[in-house]
Amino acid sequence: MSLINRTYFTIPILGLLILLFSFLLYKNLTEKVKASDNPVIGTLTFKTRTIQRKYDNEVIWESITTATEIHNKDTIRTENLSDAVLTLEDGTKIQIGENSMILVDFSDNNWNLNFAYGTVATERSANASDSVMNIQAGNSKIQVGAGGLSLDKSGESLNVKIDSGQAKVTNGGQTQEIAKDQIANLSSEGISVNDIEYKLLTPLDRSISVIEGNNKSIVFSWSKLGKSKLTGVKIEVSTDPGFKRIVSTQNIKSDSISLSLAPGSYYWRLAYKDDKASNRFTAISKFSIEKKENLRLFTPSQGQNYSFIPGSTSLPISVSWSKLQLASNYNVQISKSSDFANIILQKDTFNNSISFSDIPEGNYFVRVLAKSSIEEMGLITSNSHSFSVTTRIDAVKPSLFEPSNGKTVSKFSIPDSGLFFSWKDSSDFSEYEFYLSNNANFTNPIAKDSSSSNFYKLTNDIKPGKYFWKIIGKTKTGIQKESDVYQFQITESINLALLRPNNGSQIDLDDASSLNLSWKPFPNIGTVTLEISKNKNMESTILKEKVSGTSYKFVTDSTGIYYWRLVWNGDGESAESEIFNFTTSKKLVAPNLQIPSKNQIVDMTLRDSLIFQWSSVVEADLYQLLVYDVTGIKEREIINVKIKELKYILTDLTKLNEGKFRWEVKSLTKNNDDSFSSSNTNRADFFIKLDSGSITKILTPGKVYVE
Known part of the structure; x- marks a missing residue:
């Protein structure tokens, strides 16, 4: 009897706990990868090509754009021929070269930079001297206050060049100060510090030039600091820091030379022989040439008219334009005159579109100005378009959205709250009348109701079959406009929607030997099978397993591309989800x-x-x-x-x-x-x-x- 009483209470408690934790798991798995809760510590102010960010405690990388906010403990990496500039809140600039990765952390009032590989340069202003930046690169540590330095890490070897200020480096228990115009090499053999024989002057290290044509003549100049007698001096210009892709090599006899170069990122150095006839190189300086982009206005189109009925509110006017690689933000201006002498409305935004509401009747001009963190780029102004806002007598016929015409809807995908209908909202109408019927003539409609919004939720149970729906828009002045008639089908099949990993995700197996595959909930009817394949056509599978719930833990230590989907079977019907793919990889280290x-x-x-x-x-x-x-x-x-x-x-x-x-x-x-x-x-x-x-x-x- 005692056992029965204990069981009587234990089973309900366990059931409640299962429901609670299932809800929490569902909430976690169905949420999109959100921004980190860590505070914002900076902004991506410049990028070329592909830059990716991984939040703290996440394993999925996402591509980011200019003006993206950087959170504390974010990891940033660049791909081939890509580079980026991060501007921290204290004004410190961090330039990340191609094929590089860093983690930025602000703790105990100091900046901590974990430098994994590649090339990185930092520039800290004088007002940043109240805090220090600690840079960890493998077993080596660099501490810098105000000033600028460049780092180049390949394998276990680290080169540190001091451009301004000074830094303290620690490696293998050895600590040494490095001053301006010195280079330190940190390796397993210790710390080696040398004075710079040649100081590279122009182009400035990490500088960015903007050109309008296809080429630019770049003046390379330098000064000799050392007193040693050097021979065989030549300049080398490459598109990679390892100087595998050298684009120009010239013997030099003076302290400057001009070369014509196309847009791109470049590295340059001087090569020479010392007094012992040994080959030597200067520090590497990097610069970029960016082609000035044209800013094109998309909407409003030239001469576009926006009309509304008197008594109704005017439609929001959407302004959109081409997104520029070098732009940090945009200023949108609306004027009564084509010379924009009298600007009546303007807004700033980081995006490439924005809306204006309640613009009165009249003729207008619109243009967009792009701003950049690169001074040389200046302001880029788009072409201007004219548009007009007018009133009209007649209303526009309403447009239906969902369910779309001819759509098939699974009965099991309809939420308990009801089937959702929506249509395009119009400022012409103050009210809409909704009709639903099982015949196109709408005799004896299943539902008929009024709504002041552009949607309607049918809460009644709806059986499988064919249905027709429409709306009638009504203005304040009594004008009525009927929409087209849409038809849709309710079936007893099922909709399967995959969630995570996002399609095309890249996952590091260093961070997780297993990953959760998740999807939206499906009804407990029939059977659902998870299929995983290495073939995008799913012709052969490496895993085929019946699943329930909303996730499955997939364990793998293999790298490569995986394709996955869900397949439902029930009552003689079947359905398949979309096929998603993800790529797993392991971060290999190079041998010493x-x-x-x-x-x-x-x-x-x-x-x-x-x-x-x-x-x-x-x-x-x-x-x-x-x-x-x-x-x-x-x-x-x-x-x-x-x-x-x-x-x-x-x-x-x-x-x-x-x-x-x-x-x-x-x-x-x-x-x-x-x-x-x-x-x-x-x-x-x-x-x-x-x-x-x-x-x-x-x-x-x-x-x-x-x-």
């Missing part, structure tokens, strides 16, 4: 280079082979080794192999000569679809030397007898 070491001089005089060796990466299936001869103006690839081993022995010495070489290694992992994902690349220069003064050893016999 071991032999030859950075800038090592390899004497090949008595060698018959050259060994390349690197460290192991657990997740790697293969390694790709590339070796380039960079002695001449144009680099030449001499090795490109993919191997499993941690060592490669080059025996074909005809590929080598005296001079400078660069070797690179990256990790590769095989995806399920047989494609490969790759890590970043670690690279190092080395030099080949031959001793021309060595004594030649005769290997053939000293005497040769010929018959």
Whole structure:
């Protein structure tokens, strides 16, 4: 009896808990990825191409645009040929180069920047000196107050260039101050600080130029700071910070040179030989050339007329225009004259559309001005359009929206609150009369009601079948206008709607080994099957499982593209959801280079082979080794192999000569679809030397007898 009493109370309590937690789970899964609750700490003031952001404690990346607010602990990354500028609340500017990633955190009144990889530059004004910025890059830490610095991280090596002010760097237990016009290299070997031999002057580092044509003549200038005697000075201009895509190399004899360049992002440096004839390079300076975009006004169209009936309110007038890559905000102006001498209305917005209400009858002109954080761009003004606001006697026929004409509606998708009908709202009408019938003549209508809004909710139960609906709009002056008649079908099939991950999402398996697939609730009738495939046509599935509720935890450690959908079957009918896809990836690390070491001089005089060796990466299936001869103006690839081993022995010495070489290694992992994902690349220069003064050893016999 005691057991029965305990069960009598336990089962209802457990049922209530299941309902409560199911509701909380449903609420969490059906919500769209919302902005972080963390406070806003800055704004994306400039971007080119693709910039992505991941909120704190999220795994899904989203693309962001100029003027996007950046929250505390957001992670920002750039893709190939993309860069961005973040402006923090204290005025600090952070420029992020291509293929880079950072996390920005404001804690304890200090800025903390976690620099994962790529290139980053910061510029902090004098009024920011009451706080410091701590930059963490692997095991290295840089602390800076006011001033500017640039960082370039490749593998475990970090280069720090001080443009203004000073910084304190810590690496491997060693701490050192770096001053203006100094460069520090932080690696496993410690901290190496050198004075700059050449200071690059123009174009200014991280500067952005705006041009109207297809090319611009850029003046490169520099000054010599050091006293050492240097030779073989030349300028190198590239479209990537690793100088793989060099667009120009010129020998120089003066302290400036002009080059004509097309729009894009560029990196430049000086290459020279020191007093020991060793190849050296200056710090890298970056600049961008952006083509000035035309601002085009879309709506109102030229000469468009907006009319309304006396006694009704005028329609909102929507102004829209083309979105500019370099614009930070827009100012929309409406004037009575074409020269805009007398502006009667104006609004500012970050978007590329805005509406104006209650504009009185008359003739007007509209234009848009785009503003940018780039001073050189100035204001960009759109073309102007004229439009008019007039009154009319007759009303416009109402337009129906939902259910659309010919639409099929699942009975199970109709919410308990009722079937929703909507139509285009019009300022002409003060009231609408709604009609629903099972015949086109509307004899004995199922529903007939009045509404002052542009929607109607049918709360009565509606059976499967064909239906017809219409509305009659009524003005305050007694004019009536009847809409077209729409027909729709109610069926007993089911609608399936997928929610998350969003279609086309990219998911890092570093952050989660499993992910929730979620969808909108469906009625508890028939069976619903989740299908996951590596084929977009769903011809073969890797998972096929009956599901209930609103989510499924999919566990995978494989990378690649996945396609998924829901399939419903019941009472001889079936339905399928839309097919969504998502991509999983693992962030591989590049192996550490071991032999030859950075800038090592390899004497090949008595060698018959050259060994390349690197460290192991657990997740790697293969390694790709590339070796380039960079002695001449144009680099030449001499090795490109993919191997499993941690060592490669080059025996074909005809590929080598005296001079400078660069070797690179990256990790590769095989995806399920047989494609490969790759890590970043670690690279190092080395030099080949031959001793021309060595004594030649005769290997053939000293005497040769010929018959």
